Structure formats: structure tokens, C-alpha cells
Amino acid sequence: MKQKHIYAVLFFMFCCFVWSQDYNDLIKKKNNLIKDSNLLNKSLLETQSIQKNSLEGLKIINSQIDLQDKLLDVLEQEASILKSQEENLENTLDTLLIELVALKENYTKLIQVADKYRRGYNKLLFFLSAANFNQLIRRLYHFKKIETNRRNKHLEINLLRENILFQKKTITQKKAEQADLTFLKNNKIEGLKKTKLSQEKIIRSLQNKEDSLVRAIKIKDAETKKITEEILKALEKNNQKKENLTPELALISKNFSSNRGRLPWPVSAGVVVSKFGTVPHPILPGIKIINNGVEIASETNIVRSVFDGEVSKVIVLPTGFKVIIVRHGEYFSVYSNLNFVSVKVGQKVKTKEKVGQLQDVDSNKNNILGFQIWREREKLNPLHWISR
Structure with a gap:
């Protein structure tokens, strides 16, 4: 059971490493696209209306639409990665919760056994009833092993609880990131619609100036x-x-x-x-x-x-x-x-x-x-x- 827990955590860490590479590249690309888009917005805002309806203004608008399309594509990819991360976190959390239940059951049994031998007279009778010295040594080793297992299980349960809390916190964070991303994506979609309306207006204006x-x-x-x-x-x-x-x-x-x-x-x-x-x-x-x-x-x-x-x-x-x-x-x-x-x-x-x-x-x-x-x-x- 402990191995399953370790494998689940290792698999999650591996996925995080792979995702982090793609995610960091996407974030860099997204930031560059936003920077370029903002620069074009500024260029348009600083341009007089008579210039906006020029061929140069149309070039800027066309480039802006191209950038916004690319940005929306990047946002879709980012949302997909965040969704995959959240799903994997949920799966890892389910595995950890199952592991925690099993550990608690195992720990309860160890406590019961340890309590049985912890009472002084039971422990004394247990040792004195040994048929020979070798059996006494084996019983001492057995008792020590029970105590060690109990302490290890207690430590493992605490670590598992911390891991579960971390997973829950990370899931909450990913949900917040997805909400922010959805808000940004919706804003960009609305911005793209407005930009395309501006494009159509300029095209109509320029078509009369063949x-x-x-x-x-x-x-x-x-x-x-x-x-x-x-x-x-x-x-x-x-x-x-x-x-x-x-x-x-x-x-x-x-x-x-x-x-x-x-x-x-x-x-x-x-x-x-x-x-x-x-x-x-x-x-x-x-x-x-x-x-x-x-x-x-x-x-x-x-x-x-x-x-x-x-x-x-x-x-x-x-x-x-x-x-x-x-x-x-x-x-x-x-x-x-x-x-x-x-x-x-x-x-x-x-x-x-x-x-x-x-x-x-x-x-x-x-x-x-x-x-x-x-x-x-x-x-x-x-x-x-x-x-x-």
C-alpha cells in the first residue's frame, strides 16, 4: 500500500514536470502576444480617426486580429493544460484518500496489538513464557517491530494528511486559475468581435477609394x-x-x-x-x-x-x-x-x-x-x- 502511495506521488510529480515545461512556454508566448496586442492598441489609440481609416490603419487592425486569434488559441491550450492538471490532482487525491483509509485501519490494528503487549503483566508473561533464550530474543524483536511499525504508520498517516491538504489547496488554486483564464478569454473574444467590426468599417471606407x-x-x-x-x-x-x-x-x-x-x-x-x-x-x-x-x-x-x-x-x-x-x-x-x-x-x-x-x-x-x-x-x- 505504501508503494502505491509513493507511485501515485511520483507519477504526479512527473506529470507536473512535463506540464511545467509546456505551461511555461505557453505563458511566455501568451505574455508576448498580449504585449504586442497592447502595443497595437496603443498605436491605434494614438492615431487620429482620419488615419485609422487608412491602409496603414487596416494593416494594424489586421495584425491585431491575427494576434488575438493566436492569443485565443494559446488560452485554449493553457485551459486544456490546467484542466488536465486538475483532473490528475483529483485522481491523485482519490488515491491518497483510499490509502489514508487503509493506513488508518492498519494503524488501528497495530494499536490494538501494541496495547495488548504494553500492559506490564502481559509483556512480562510474554517474555517469561519463552521456552528458551532464542525464543525470548525473537519475542523481543517481534515486540520492538510492532512498536516501530506503529510509529512509522503514525508518521506515514501524518505525511499523507499533509499531502492531501496540499493536493486540495492546489486543486483550489487550479480552479481559481481556470476561472481567471475563462474571464480573460471571454474578454479577448469580445475584444476580437469589436476589432473585426472596426476592420469591416475600414474595409467599407477604403473600398470607396479604389x-x-x-x-x-x-x-x-x-x-x-x-x-x-x-x-x-x-x-x-x-x-x-x-x-x-x-x-x-x-x-x-x-x-x-x-x-x-x-x-x-x-x-x-x-x-x-x-x-x-x-x-x-x-x-x-x-x-x-x-x-x-x-x-x-x-x-x-x-x-x-x-x-x-x-x-x-x-x-x-x-x-x-x-x-x-x-x-x-x-x-x-x-x-x-x-x-x-x-x-x-x-x-x-x-x-x-x-x-x-x-x-x-x-x-x-x-x-x-x-x-x-x-x-x-x-x-x-x-x-x-x-x-x-
Whole structure:
């Protein structure tokens, strides 16, 4: 019976260990999603209503819906783990309660036997009636064993009671966690409904502006073409080939490459609202948009270099927005949609050093940064390079 009790506790501890790994990963993921969702909420709240009904505002709304969907999925997984934990705790508690009943019955019998031999005359007669010395020793051992078993059972019962109290307390805690989680999930579901209503409103508004959307696509395509041309010019000007890199640039290039997946973000806090590659236009059916990088909504207007390098180009677009191209050996990082540039061509910059800024904070406009990474003529997905 004691072994069953031990196995039940060990099984529970093993399950807790396995669950804790998955649960901790889920909590980390949940917190990151909530953080990103709050950042997008703040970005929308700080944006004027005329800007909310823009394509940029729709990008933020779409990203917000995507985050909320992912968050609800994580909350469902968390609820499932909590439910499994509670069920296992209940099963363990049932096993312990059965064990406690059996221990008490066993203990009662031991008490009765011990009382029988504890009385002085019984104990004396028990020892004196031994046929020989060996039998006397065996009786002494038997009596001692009864007393030891009684004490051990008493201790085991106390430990089992403590374990049962702990199980009951843990079950109560899990029920409270599930209640809190259900409340949070319901709030997120309501929030998602409101966000989707906002999305539908923006889509209806933008569908009446098809001409302006087409013009915006042409402007965006022209900007993308201009940035690409400038990068290719920089490659030609610097004769960007690995064998012709100076030792310093070769080292920077090597270090940049070795930091794949660990580069800092170009803004201190941001959320990707438009991904790398070919994506469908959020409003116009059948229209594809080619993103050479990603677009990041930020709560701050400060833009910083993601790695040590040298400013290769500063471009002023017809729209008035500026673009900075920073060279990192055979790699380039590109920062667009800037309102202000704080570096010059040829200037060396350090990791996280400010290179420019987006809209002024007081302008209440969407701070969306265009960010690209190139390796010579190859466009790279920035999400594979910056830390997650």
C-alpha cells in the first residue's frame, strides 16, 4: 500500500514536470502576444480617426486580429493544460484518500496489538513464557517491530494528511486559475468581435477609394524600385564581392552572418504588420503586393541600426520620406518611411545607434517603419534575422 502511495506521488510529480515545461512556454508566448496586442492598441489609440481609416490603419487592425486569434488559441491550450492538471490532482487525491483509509485501519490494528503487549503483566508473561533464550530474543524483536511499525504508520498517516491538504489547496488554486483564464478569454473574444467590426468599417471606407488605393500601390512600387536601384548602385560602387572586402568589412560581414536570429529590432518596441514576400492586397481582390522586407508598427519614433556598419546611402523619395541604407560588409540593412535622418553617408554606426526617426510623436500618425535586409543582390526575410 505504501508503494502505491509513493507511485501515485511520483507519477504526479512527473506529470507536473512535463506540464511545467509546456505551461511555461505557453505563458511566455501568451505574455508576448498580449504585449504586442497592447502595443497595437496603443498605436491605434494614438492615431487620429482620419488615419485609422487608412491602409496603414487596416494593416494594424489586421495584425491585431491575427494576434488575438493566436492569443485565443494559446488560452485554449493553457485551459486544456490546467484542466488536465486538475483532473490528475483529483485522481491523485482519490488515491491518497483510499490509502489514508487503509493506513488508518492498519494503524488501528497495530494499536490494538501494541496495547495488548504494553500492559506490564502481559509483556512480562510474554517474555517469561519463552521456552528458551532464542525464543525470548525473537519475542523481543517481534515486540520492538510492532512498536516501530506503529510509529512509522503514525508518521506515514501524518505525511499523507499533509499531502492531501496540499493536493486540495492546489486543486483550489487550479480552479481559481481556470476561472481567471475563462474571464480573460471571454474578454479577448469580445475584444476580437469589436476589432473585426472596426476592420469591416475600414474595409467599407477604403473600398470607396479604389482610385486612391491604386495610386498608393503605384507610389509604393516606385519607392520599392528606387530603393532596389540604390542598393544595386551601392553594390557596383563598392565592388561588393566577398574576395574584395577589406579585413574590417569581412569581419563585420562574418559577425553579421553569425548573429542571424539574434539581431536587435530596428525600433525598441514594435509589431510586424506586413510580412516579407508576396502578399495579397488587403482590399483590392486579385492584386498582389511584393514586400522586399517587413513593415513594423512602433510605439516610438526612434529608428536604430541593427548592427555595426557604415551608412552607404541616404535617399529622399518624391513623397518626402527618407531611406537609409547601412552596409555591413556584404550585407545591407534598409530603413524607410523616415521623417528625419540623423546620420550622413560614410558615417560609421554602432549596433542600436539612432540613425533617424519616423513621424513626430505629436503628429498622431502611424509610425510604420519599412525594414529590409539584403545580402548582395539577394533579398532576405528580416524575421529570420532579428530576435524573436
